[in-house]
Amino acid sequence: MSDTKKILVGEDSSIIINLTKNVLAFENYQMKAARNGKQVLELLENEEFDLILMDISMPVMDGVECTRQIRALADPIKSKLPIIAISGNIHNYTTEEFRKFGFDDFIQKPLNYDKVLATVKKILS
Amino acid sequence: MKSKRVLIVDDNDLNRKLFESLIGHLFSYESAKNGLEAVELATKGRFDLIIMDIQMPLMDGITAMKKIRQECPTICPILAVTAYAEEADRGGFLAEGFDNFITKPIRPKDFLKLIQDYLIVKKNPGVQDETDDKELAVLDRKTLDQLLRYNSRQSLQTIFAEFLSECTETESQINGYQPDSDPSDLMNRIHTLKGNSGTLGAMRIFRCAKAAEERARNEKYPEFNQELKKLKNEILQFRNFLERELIFDL
Numbered sequence: 001m002s003d004t005k006k007i008l009v010g011e012d013s014s015i016i017i018n019l020t021k022n023v024l025a026f027e028n029y030q031m032k033a034a035r036n037g038k039q040v041l042e043l044l045e046n047e048e049f050d051l052i053l054m055d056i057s058m059p060v061m062d063g064v065e066c067t068r069q070i071r072a073l074a075d076p077i078k079s080k081l082p083i084i085a086i087s088g089n090i091h092n093y094t095t096e097e098f099r100k101f102g103f104d105d106f107i108q109k110p111l112n113y114d115k116v117l118a119t120v121k122k123i124l125s
Numbered sequence: 126m127k128s129k130r131v132l133i134v135d136d137n138d139l140n141r142k143l144f145e146s147l148i149g150h151l152f153s154y155e156s157a158k159n160g161l162e163a164v165e166l167a168t169k170g171r172f173d174l175i176i177m178d179i180q181m182p183l184m185d186g187i188t189a190m191k192k193i194r195q196e197c198p199t200i201c202p203i204l205a206v207t208a209y210a211e212e213a214d215r216g217g218f219l220a221e222g223f224d225n226f227i228t229k230p231i232r233p234k235d236f237l238k239l240i241q242d243y244l245i246v247k248k249n250p251g252v253q254d255e256t257d258d259k260e261l262a263v264l265d266r267k268t269l270d271q272l273l274r275y276n277s278r279q280s281l282q283t284i285f286a287e288f289l290s291e292c293t294e295t296e297s298q299i300n301g302y303q304p305d306s307d308p309s310d311l312m313n314r315i316h317t318l319k320g321n322s323g324t325l326g327a328m329r330i331f332r333c334a335k336a337a338e339e340r341a342r343n344e345k346y347p348e349f350n351q352e353l354k355k356l357k358n359e360i361l362q363f364r365n366f367l368e369r370e371l372i373f374d375l
Contacts (some may be wrong), residue, residue, distance in 0.1 A: 015291070015321045018284050022276040027216050057316055088320050090338065110323025110331065113275055 005124050006030045006048065010040040010063060011055040011086070016111065020053065023113045027121065037061030041069060044078055051124060053116075054103070056087035063087070064101050071102040082123045086111060127153050129244045130171065134163040134186065135178040135206065140229070144176060147237055152244060160184025160192075167193045174243050175203040176227065179218070187221050194222060202243050206231075225274055235278055242270060261328045263366040268326030285367065288321055292330070292360045299353050304346065312341050315356070329359045 007029050011017050017033045024031045032047070034040040036058040043049075052070070056063040063085060073079040085098050088109040098106040105119055131154040135141040141156055148154050155170065157163040159181045167175065175193065179186040190203050205218045205226040218226050224243075227236060272281055295318050302311050319334035337352035 013317050013321055015284055015288055016324060018280070018287075019272065019276065019324065022280055026275050057313075059313075088316065088323075090316065090342065109320040111320075113271060117275075 004028060004030050005050040006032070007051050007053060007120065008040060008043055008047075008049040009033045009053045010035075010037060010058060010066060011053070012036060012058045013055075016055075016086075019111075019113070020116070023117055024120070027117060029120070029124075035059075037063060037066030037069075040066050044070065044073075044081075049081060051120060052081055052083045053086050053120075054083055056085060057090065067102045084119060084123070086116070127151075129173045130154065131240070131244075132157065132163065132166055132170075132172045132175040134158075134160070134176065134181070134189065136181040137178070140178070140206075143231070143233075144236075147233055148176075148240060151237075151241070160186060160189030163189045164192045164196070167197045172201050174201055174240065176206060176240075177203055177223075178206045180208075187218075190221070190223060204239075204243070219274065225270070239273075242266070261332060263327070263329055263363055264370075265326035265328050268324075268328075272325070285325065288325055288327070289364060289367070291318060291321065292364065296357055296360055299357055302353070304350060308341050308346075308349070312338065315341075327363050330356065330363055333359045 021031045038061045054063040082104045085103040085106040129152045133144045134157045161184045177186040202224040205223040322330040333356040340349040
């Protein structure tokens with residue numbers, strides 16, 4: 001492994017945050033968590049990340065709005081970061097719709113962590 | 126359970142004896158001192174589980190595991206036994222084709238629990254079937270096994286304890302909910318509970334939370350209230366189950 005990849009997770013459930021942290025540590029990824037879209041933007045402003053896992057239903061600012069704002073950032077690297085939606089998908093969006101919102105991929109909740117890890121690895125490799 | 130056969134493969138006499146004494150109480154076993162012996166035994170006999178050390182003379186555990194997978198008629202789970210120092214390579218072992226791994230030095234209780242999980246799951250595979258609604262497991266084994274591959278027992282224990290307190294909060298929120306009050310707070314809570322329960326394998330809670338959420342979204346409030354009652358009941362069942370089954374020795 002060369003340099004450690006850093007992953008930002010936007011998710012309001014601490015259970016999912018803790019599980020995801022263990023799973024990502026398994027492949028030596030570093031992870032930071034934000035509890036809502038606003039915190040995601042704040043962390044992103046001050047730090048570099050390689051990928052974002054983003055819940056859709058979050059308080060203060062949801063994942064769709066947060067992704068829209070990231071895509072509109074002036075920074076050419078940050079605005080193009082891979083963003084994977086992780087969602088129970090109550091609005092029943094199609095993968096195509098998630099793409100239109102600016103997400104690179106979508107993983108349905110309940111999370112299957114084999115799939116989470118495989119998707120992250122595929123994008124970061 | 127003596128009908129279940131375990132193949133123990135380890136070149137270290139002390140380790141092998143320890144595995145034999147732990148496993149021997151519950152299951153029958155055969156032992157091998159290196160990969161070559163293991164392949165030979167596995168091609169001749171039928172096993173329900175193989176426990177394989179990695180570093181061994183003559184033939185290492187990874188090579189032996191691959192040979193067994195290729196050459197043997199019966200396919201059973203093969204678990205790697207790895208030293209703590211090799212822990213960074215854990216993902217590698219799974220990628221090579223092991224079903225799971227056991228870290229040395231082993232903790233006897235955890236070790237036996239894992240062995241039993243594998244041997245007892247096989248006995249009753251129908252219970253895991255997600256499509257069979259009536260047979261939904263209170264706690265889905267496959268999900269639990271998957272989580273145990275990535276999380277230590279200790280950290281899963283903490284996470285399940287947190288889930289239980291989230292359940293308790295949901296219960297009290299349901300109790301305080303009046304049919305004419307605004308359901309949006311309760312719906313948010315149920316939405317979170319839905320995602321968490323499903324991810325942790327608490328499939329019956331998941332099913333109820335999902336149904337409740339759908340009812341509320343469609344503004345079918347009498348049905349929503351029915352689902353809330355069911356949800357409370359499933360939470361109760363789940364809590365009892367965790368206490369009874371001692372999954373994490375809580």
